[in-house]
Structure formats: C-alpha cells, structure tokens
Amino acid sequence: MDNILLIGILLGTLILFISDRLSADLVALLALVALLLFKFITPEEAVSGFSNSATITIGAMFILSAGLIHTGLVDQLAVLAAEKIKNAQYGLMLFIIVIAGGVSAFINNTAVVAVFLPVIIKISRERGLSPSKFLIPLSFAAILGGSVTLIGSSTNILVSAIAKDHGLAEFKMFEFAPVGMTLFVAGGLFLWLFAYRILPERASTGELTKSYNMKRYLTEITVTESSPLIGKTLMEKKIAETYDVNILEIIRGEEKIWRKLRSTAIEKDDLLLVRGSVQNIVKFTAGENLQSLGDAVLGDEDLQAEDVILAEAVIAPNSTLIGYTVKEINFRQRFSAFVLAVQSHGTTFRDKIGRIPLHFGDSLLLQGSSKAIQNLQNNQDFLMLEEVKLEKYRTNKALLAIGIIALVVLFSALELLPIMVAAIFGAVLMVVTGCINIKEAYANIDWMVIFLLAGLIPMGIALQKSGLVRSAADNLLILFGDLSPVFILSALYIGTVLLTSILSNTATAIVVAPIGISMALSLGVNPKPFLMAIMFGASTSLITPIGYQTNTLVYSPGRYKFIDYLKVGLPLNIMAWLIVTLLIPIFWPFH
Incomplete structure (x- = not known):
C-alpha cells in the first residue's frame, strides 16, 4: 500500500512537470512536503537535498x-x-x-x-x-x-x-x-x-531589434591617452560594425570634424559625439578604453559616499525645462544629477549635450545618487522616471x-x-x-535550480528506501536481461533522452540514475557505463524546446515551433546515440 502511494506521488510529480502549470521548483517542493507528510522520508532526509554535494557545487558554479x-x-x-x-x-x-x-x-x-x-x-x-x-x-x-x-x-x-x-x-x-x-x-x-x-x-x-536594442542616445566620450583608437581612423577600427554605435562628430578643441569623419585619425583628448543604445555605448567605452561623461564625475565627493545609479527621465508636456539647454538649466546643481545622454525624437544633433534645447518627450539618461534620483520621482518636470539596469563590467579583473x-x-x-x-x-x-x-x-545563483535539486533529491532517497528502484531494475532485467549490456546501455540512453524531452534533465537524472546502478549491480557489470549513458542522455536532449533550459531560452526570440527542434535535434540525437553506444564500452568496460 505504501509503495502504491509513493508511486502516486511520483506520477503526480511527473504530471505536474509535464503540464507546466506550476514552476518546476514549486512542484519539487510540493513533492518534498508530500513525502514528509506520509513519512516516506525523515526530516533529516528532507533537508539533505540542500546539503547534497551536487546542490552546493552547482550553486558555486553559478x-x-x-x-x-x-x-x-x-x-x-x-x-x-x-x-x-x-x-x-x-x-x-x-x-x-x-x-x-x-x-x-x-x-x-x-x-x-x-x-x-x-x-x-x-x-x-x-x-x-x-x-x-x-x-x-x-x-x-x-x-x-x-x-x-x-x-x-x-x-x-x-x-x-x-x-x-x-x-x-x-x-x-x-x-x-x-x-x-x-x-x-x-x-x-x-x-x-x-x-x-x-x-x-x-x-x-526588425522585430528582434526592438526587443534587444533599446533607445539610441546621444552622448559625449573623451579619448584617453591609453586608448587604442589613437592614430587610427573609424574606418580602420570598424567602430560601427563592432559596437553598433554611430560617431556623429569629432570635436578637437574649437574644430568640429564631420565631413571626413571616417578617414580622420583619432587623437588624444578628442571629444566624440556618439549615438547608440546605453549598453552598446558602455561596451564601446570599455572596449576602447575611453572616458564617458559618467566616468568624469564618478570621483566627485557628492557621489562617492552613496550608490550611483542610472535612470531614464522623459520631459513632461508642461515641463518648465522645455526650450532650455542642459547648461542653461544648470541641471547638475539644480537636481544633483548628471545628464549623460539625450534622445530627442526625430532630430539629429551635432552639438555638445549641454547645448541641446530640451523638448517634450525627450529622454534623458541621468546619473546620480539613489537619493537624488528618488527626489526626482515626484518632480512635475518629468513625465516618468525609472532606473536603468545596466551591466558595468570590471574589465581589470x-x-x-x-x-x-x-x-x-x-x-x-x-x-x-x-x-x-x-x-x-x-x-x-x-x-x-x-x-x-x-x-x-x-x-x-539560479535559485529555481537549487530548490529543484533540493526538492527532488529526497525523492530519490524515498524511492531507494522503499525498494521501488530495485523493483524497477528487476522488472527491466526480466524484459532485457538476456540481451547484452551494450543493448541495455543503448536503451538507457534513448529512454533518458525521451524522458528528458518532457521532464527536466534534473528530474530524469534523479529517477533514472539509481535504476541504472541497480541494473548494473544485478547483472554483475561495472555501473559506470550505464551512468555515463544516462548522464549524456539527460545532458543532450535536443528534440524539444523543454528538454533543456537553453532550448527554452531561444524558443521565443527565434519564433520557433516544436517541429524546428525536431528537424535539427533528431539527427543530432541519433548521431549522439550511435557515438555513446560505440564509445562508452571502450572507455568504460563492463568488466
């Protein structure tokens, strides 16, 4: 009776995984609670998933x-x-x-x-x-x-x-x-x-550009003495192609260079007027060792003591700032924030940021302390204000x-x-x-993976304690026991791939690996070949978008259908099946 109840919990868990009605980590924790309530595991065993070496190692690897x-x-x-x-x-x-x-x-x-x-x-x-x-x-x-x-x-x-x-x-x-x-x-x-x-x-x-290429701002960047741009032209460095930013003008002292822009050699202290997305501007600055407007103010005392954040503000229709330039407004002193870049709809400017007149709907990329940005939240001059989450790389590390x-x-x-x-x-x-x-x-740390592991590892303990793992292995041996270990290895790989295609790779490995070990011990052969087949099967399920996290990740951006994964993944999985079946017994003999 107990084993029937345990099988019911296992099947219920698998059905919830397949239905995708609940997140995988929540399903695992529900299974854990059920195992505890019906006393299939002890409280110590229930939390053993959190202290398991796999869970800790995977967390550290993140x-x-x-x-x-x-x-x-x-x-x-x-x-x-x-x-x-x-x-x-x-x-x-x-x-x-x-x-x-x-x-x-x-x-x-x-x-x-x-x-x-x-x-x-x-x-x-x-x-x-x-x-x-x-x-x-x-x-x-x-x-x-x-x-x-x-x-x-x-x-x-x-x-x-x-x-x-x-x-x-x-x-x-x-x-x-x-x-x-x-x-x-x-x-x-x-x-x-x-x-x-x-x-x-x-x-x-075009569709994907809207998702992955945000608003294009105009900003100023200074060429430092250590920049690899010095002595090179924009054409030679392929700046537009590499970073997806546009250099609109080079300001060299009082001289403005834009007619022969791409063929002009860059010099130290040149000021570049750059248009691009926030992320691409940051990449360009870091990649070519340049100094952005933000870099120039990061050392100021008023910003050193507090968290410096980026925020995007849009000029409101009745803003008192309309018609004035950033310089005329004395923006930094007035709002305790620095204007890094400006996006003005439908207009291409070839001038310094401080000289651009502001209009309704213009977007300003601001840098300031978290307190200063917070103070701007209720300012009627701005239609909206939200923090910009931006990756700042520590390239020196x-x-x-x-x-x-x-x-x-x-x-x-x-x-x-x-x-x-x-x-x-x-x-x-x-x-x-x-x-x-x-x-x-x-x-x-992907906490969903951590809690998924922590919830499912006790399931493996319960299946082992109940004898269901041994029983499943014995029944499989009744069906396949007269066949060679190579055939069983091959079948384990195929079964693991198919199961992973509808479940998570983690759930499949936890259920199938103990069965593979038990079958090997019953046959009197080395368990390592079976484990390797199961591991490769759970790691290389390529025929559905839910077989592996990376498949799911590209599903929506690529506008894919299930059949697309099958077209490419099935030949690959057949190839992998042949390689695994042929090579594993060579590198890990059964005897």
Whole structure:
C-alpha cells in the first residue's frame, strides 16, 4: 500500500512537470512536503537535498560563471570574434559552435546562451540574416560543449553526486572528455554544414531589434591617452560594425570634424559625439578604453559616499525645462544629477549635450545618487522616471577571473581537492578578489535550480528506501536481461533522452540514475557505463524546446515551433546515440 502511494506521488510529480502549470521548483517542493507528510522520508532526509554535494557545487558554479561574465570576458570574446567573421553564413555558424560551445565546457551553458543571444541577433541583423537560423545552433552548441567536462553541465555534477551516494567513485574533471569531445566535434560539424539549410527564416531582424536594442542616445566620450583608437581612423577600427554605435562628430578643441569623419585619425583628448543604445555605448567605452561623461564625475565627493545609479527621465508636456539647454538649466546643481545622454525624437544633433534645447518627450539618461534620483520621482518636470539596469563590467579583473576558473579546474583535475571544495574555494575567491560582489553572487545563483535539486533529491532517497528502484531494475532485467549490456546501455540512453524531452534533465537524472546502478549491480557489470549513458542522455536532449533550459531560452526570440527542434535535434540525437553506444564500452568496460 505504501509503495502504491509513493508511486502516486511520483506520477503526480511527473504530471505536474509535464503540464507546466506550476514552476518546476514549486512542484519539487510540493513533492518534498508530500513525502514528509506520509513519512516516506525523515526530516533529516528532507533537508539533505540542500546539503547534497551536487546542490552546493552547482550553486558555486553559478557564482564562478557570473565572475567571468561580470568582468566582461565573455562579452569581449564575442566582440573580438565578431570582428573576425568574414563569411556571413558559415562564419557566424562557426563562431557560435567554437566560441559559445567552447566556453560552455567551463561555465554554465545557460549563462553562455543568455550572454550570446543578443550578440547573435546583432550580428545577424548587420549581415541581413534571420536570427532564427542561428539561435537553435547556439543552444545546441552550448549543450554539446557542456558535455565535455564535469563542470560543463549541472547534470554532469548531479549524476556524479548520485554515483558517490551509491558508494561509487565520483567522476573526474575530464573523465568523459573523449566521448564529450567526439559528440561536440561531430555535432558541431553537423550544425555548421546543415543547420542553416534546415532551419526556417521565422524571426525578422526588425522585430528582434526592438526587443534587444533599446533607445539610441546621444552622448559625449573623451579619448584617453591609453586608448587604442589613437592614430587610427573609424574606418580602420570598424567602430560601427563592432559596437553598433554611430560617431556623429569629432570635436578637437574649437574644430568640429564631420565631413571626413571616417578617414580622420583619432587623437588624444578628442571629444566624440556618439549615438547608440546605453549598453552598446558602455561596451564601446570599455572596449576602447575611453572616458564617458559618467566616468568624469564618478570621483566627485557628492557621489562617492552613496550608490550611483542610472535612470531614464522623459520631459513632461508642461515641463518648465522645455526650450532650455542642459547648461542653461544648470541641471547638475539644480537636481544633483548628471545628464549623460539625450534622445530627442526625430532630430539629429551635432552639438555638445549641454547645448541641446530640451523638448517634450525627450529622454534623458541621468546619473546620480539613489537619493537624488528618488527626489526626482515626484518632480512635475518629468513625465516618468525609472532606473536603468545596466551591466558595468570590471574589465581589470578579467585575467583574475580566468585564473580562478583555471585553479578550480586544475585542483579538480589533479584530484587535489574534491570538485565541491574546489568550486566553493573558487566562488569565495571571485567575491574576495572583487570579480563579483556579494549581492551579484546571490543574484546570479539560479535559485529555481537549487530548490529543484533540493526538492527532488529526497525523492530519490524515498524511492531507494522503499525498494521501488530495485523493483524497477528487476522488472527491466526480466524484459532485457538476456540481451547484452551494450543493448541495455543503448536503451538507457534513448529512454533518458525521451524522458528528458518532457521532464527536466534534473528530474530524469534523479529517477533514472539509481535504476541504472541497480541494473548494473544485478547483472554483475561495472555501473559506470550505464551512468555515463544516462548522464549524456539527460545532458543532450535536443528534440524539444523543454528538454533543456537553453532550448527554452531561444524558443521565443527565434519564433520557433516544436517541429524546428525536431528537424535539427533528431539527427543530432541519433548521431549522439550511435557515438555513446560505440564509445562508452571502450572507455568504460563492463568488466
């Protein structure tokens, strides 16, 4: 009777996962509560998911990934690579596979896709291509790249922890790299040659530009003595193509240069009038070591003691500021905020920010203390006021962040520290060294994944204690026991892929991995090959948008349909099935 009730809880959990009526983490916690109420687990076992090595390691890996992203390393890598792309179609596809896939081997692949998504859309737009041709390959490349190392995917870490909980050895950092690299190379070659032809042109560049390219402001930027722009022309540096900003004018002392703008060599202390989105202006400033208006005032005493924030204000129809310039208003002294940039509808200005007369509907990008911005909230001169959330990269910490990741990989690969200890050590170093602050560390942990793991790991304990895992393994052996272990391994991979296609990869791994271990022990063979098949199956489900988080992430921006994933994902999964079936028994023999 107890086992029937437990099966009911398990089925109810799976149905809720598939229905997608509730968030996955909430479903997991509901299952946890049910297991506690019916006493399938003890209170200590109920909270064991939070202290499980997989949960802690994955949480630390989120912080490590954030450290690389907040130092601007991934973004700069994307910018530099984009400059080198020659062939629009195959060059961009190769960039996606090599760069996005390669980076995913060492940081969370969901974070990689989130960072590269607007980059791919931008490059597609510039080359007149549909982003829907490239976003599924971006997701798939990140998934395949994540299968190369232990830290490339949360599923890898989870299955390794399950193996440890069952008395088996944990996976090593590069233990499954031979199979993972084969999958990555073969899958990458398929994407490079065929994905562009298979995928439809569904997402127009215009629609996606509205989503990912915000208002274009006019601002002033000063060329510093250490800028790589000095002695180069805008044409040579390909500024517009690289950063998606427009240089309207160069102000050199009293001289204004705009007729031969692109062929004029940049000099130290030149003032550039730049138009672009806030994010692109920030990237341009950081990438070329320039000084924005905001950089010039950050050292002022009135801003040092308080949090400096950006806010967007729109001039109201009855504003007393209409018709006056920023300089005439004495904006900074009057409002204790600094005007960084101006967007004026329908007008292109070639003058300094302070000399532009303001009109109804103009948008001002303001910088000031949180108190000063708050004081502007009720000011009738402004129609609306909202904070602008903007990523400010710590580029001076980029090499340090790389070094910390390298240490984590080295300590784990040489088995000097367990992966959990190495990951915690690296996460703490990221915060202590200033690559990321403590608020950013908490903000970048995907708490849904943490609570999903914490809620489902006790489910695995309950299934194990009840004997249902052993019973499921025995029944499967009745059906397949006379067949070779290679056939069972192959069937486990297919079953895991199919189950992951309708559930989360985490839920599938927690349910299927213990069954695989039990089947191997009953057959008297090494459990490692079965675990590897299950791990690769849960990590490489490519046939639906819900099979993996990155697939879901690109679904809406690419305007995709379910069939699009099947067209590209099914051949890839068949290829992966053949590779896994052939190579796993070679690298991890059954006897």
